[in-house]
Amino acid sequence: xxxSDCLARSLLNLGIGTGDVVGIQLLNRPEYLxxxxxxxxxxxxxxxxxxxxxxAEMEVLLAHGSARAVICENQIRDxxxxxxxxxxxxxxxxxxxxxxFGERISNTLDLDRLIVDDSATELGSxxxxxxxxxxxxxxxxxxxxxxxxxxxxxxxxxxxLSVPEFDVTAEDVILAAGPYSHLYALLGVxxxxxxxxxxxxxxxxxxxxxxxxxxxxxxxxxxxVPAHIAACLNDxxxxxxxxxxxxxxxxxxxxxxxxxMRELDRKLPNGTVSQLWGMTEMQAGIYTRPGDDVEVAATTxxxxxxxxx
Numbered sequence: 336x337x338x339s340d341c342l343a344r345s346l347l348n349l350g351i352g353t354g355d356v357v358g359i360q361l362l363n364r365p366e367y368l369x370x371x372x373x374x375x376x377x378x379x380x381x382x383x384x385x386x387x388x389x390x391a392e393m394e395v396l397l398a399h400g401s402a403r404a405v406i407c408e409n410q411i412r413d414x415x416x417x418x419x420x421x422x423x424x425x426x427x428x429x430x431x432x433x434x435x436f437g438e439r440i441s442n443t444l445d446l447d448r449l450i451v452d453d454s455a456t457e458l459g460s461x462x463x464x465x466x467x468x469x470x471x472x473x474x475x476x477x478x479x480x481x482x483x484x485x486x487x488x489x490x491x492x493x494x495x496l497s498v499p500e501f502d503v504t505a506e507d508v509i510l511a512a513g514p515y516s517h518l519y520a521l522l523g524v525x526x527x528x529x530x531x532x533x534x535x536x537x538x539x540x541x542x543x544x545x546x547x548x549x550x551x552x553x554x555x556x557x558x559x560v561p562a563h564i565a566a567c568l569n570d571x572x573x574x575x576x577x578x579x580x581x582x583x584x585x586x587x588x589x590x591x592x593x594x595x596m597r598e599l600d601r602k603l604p605n606g607t608v609s610q611l612w613g614m615t616e617m618q619a620g621i622y623t624r625p626g627d628d629v630e631v632a633a634t635t636x637x638x639x640x641x642x643x644x
Contacts, residue, residue: 339372344456345449346377349404349432353378353462356400356470360384360393360407360416360516362538366436366446367515368524370406375487378462382470383516386411386539390419394426399482400470401429406446409437417443464488471518473615483615493618494525496641501583501609502625503556505531508580510554512537512545512563518615519587523558525618532556546572553580560588564599573602580605583625587611596633612636617643 351357357379361367374381382400384393384407397405405423407416417440420433433443462468469485503509509527511520511534527534535552537545546567549557564586567573581603586596591610600608610632611622623637631637 338369338450339376340458341453342369342373342446342450343376343458344454345452346373346379346404347456347458348454349444351377351379351403351432354380354467355403356380356382358382358384358393358397358400358402358405358407360386360388360405360411360420361436362386362408362411363511363515363520363536364436364538365536366406366450368534369450370446371515371521371524375468376458376461378466380467380470380484382472383518383521385516386414386514389414390422393419394423395480396472397423397430398427402427403429404432404434405430406434407436409435409440462487469518471615490618491525491529492642493640494522495529497522497619497622498526498530500622500624500641501526501556501585503527503530503532507532507556508535508552508554509533510535510537510548510552510557512540512557512559513588514539517588518618519558519560519611519613522613522618523556542566542570542572546576549578549581550576555580555582557581557584559584559586561586561591561595562589564595565592568595568598568602573599578603578606582606583609585609585611585622587613587622591633591636593633597629600629600632608632610636619643 405420407420409417417435424430434446435443436446439445464487468487471483472480509523511523513520535554537548596608609623613619619640621636621639623632
C-alpha cells in the first residue's frame with residue numbers, strides 16, 4: 336500500500352487524475368499490481384496492453400482511449416517497448432508521459448523512482464463505485480477489437496461475489512498462469528484483493544517455469560487456459576513436479592477438452608478442477624464450483640456467477 340500510494344501521488348504530480356487513461360505493458364511483476372492499485376486510488380483508468388503488441392496495435396488502443404501515459408518495460412524480448420512508446424508519444428496528441436521499468440532511456444520517467452518518491456500531495460477522496468476503472472479491448476476473434484469500459488462496481492463486485500463460490504480465503508495463494516493484460520488473470524488479483532489472499536507471480540509463461548513455480552511457490556488456486564495445461568501434461572511436468580499444494584485449478588479462455596480436465600484432475604493429489612466461461616465484457620460469467628463432480632467440470636462451464644443472468 337505504501338508503494339502504490341507513493342506512485343499515486345507521483346502520478347497526480349504529473350497531472351494524471353480522475354478519468355485519465357494509462358496504458359500498462361508490463362510482465363507479471365509486483366510493479367504491475369502497484370500501478371494497478373495506484374491508478375485505481377486516483378480514479379485513473381487502466382488500459383491493458385499485451386506483451387506481444389507492437390507499434391501498430393499499441394497505437395490503435397492508446398489513440399482510441401486518448402491515453403495520457405504509458406507504463407512499460409524497457410524491453411520485452413525483441414520488443415523495444417520504451418522506444419516504441421516514445422515513438423507513439425510523438426504520434427498521439429494525448430500521450431504525454433512514458434514511464435519505464437528497467438533501464439530508463441532519454442525523455443522517459445523511471446517507474447521505480449516514482450514508486451519511492453513520496454510527496455506531500457493529498458490523494459483526495461476515493462473514487463465512486465460508478466467511476467471508470469478499466470478500459471479493455473477484446474481480442475478480435477470474430478471482428479475488429481472493440482473497447483469495453485468497466486466501472487469499479489461491476490468488476491469488483493463480480494470478484495467479491497465469486498470469492499465464496501471458489502472458497503477463497505486469506506490463507507490461499509493465487510497463481511495466474513497467464514498475463515495480467517488479460518482480464519481472466521486480473522480476476523485472480525481482484526479476488527485476492529477482496530479475500531486477503533496472496534498473489535504468486537509468474538513473470539512470463541513457459542511450461543517449465545509454470546511447473547517450477549507451482550512446486551516452489553506452493554499456490555493453492557491456479558487460473559490457467561487449456562493451452563497452459565496441455566503443454567505441461569504433454570511434457571510430463573505434472574508427474575515430476577510437486578502439485579500437492581493445489582486445491583483448485585480454474586480453466587478458462589477457450590474451449591476446454593473434457594479429457595484434458597479429467598487428466599488434470601487425476602494429477603491433483605489434493606485438489607480438483609473448475610471450468611469457467613467469461614468475456615472481456617463481463618469478467619467471470621459462469622463456472623463450476625469446487626464441490627461439483629469432475630464430470631460436470633469436464634463437460635460443462637457450470638452455472639451463472641452470483642448476480643449474472
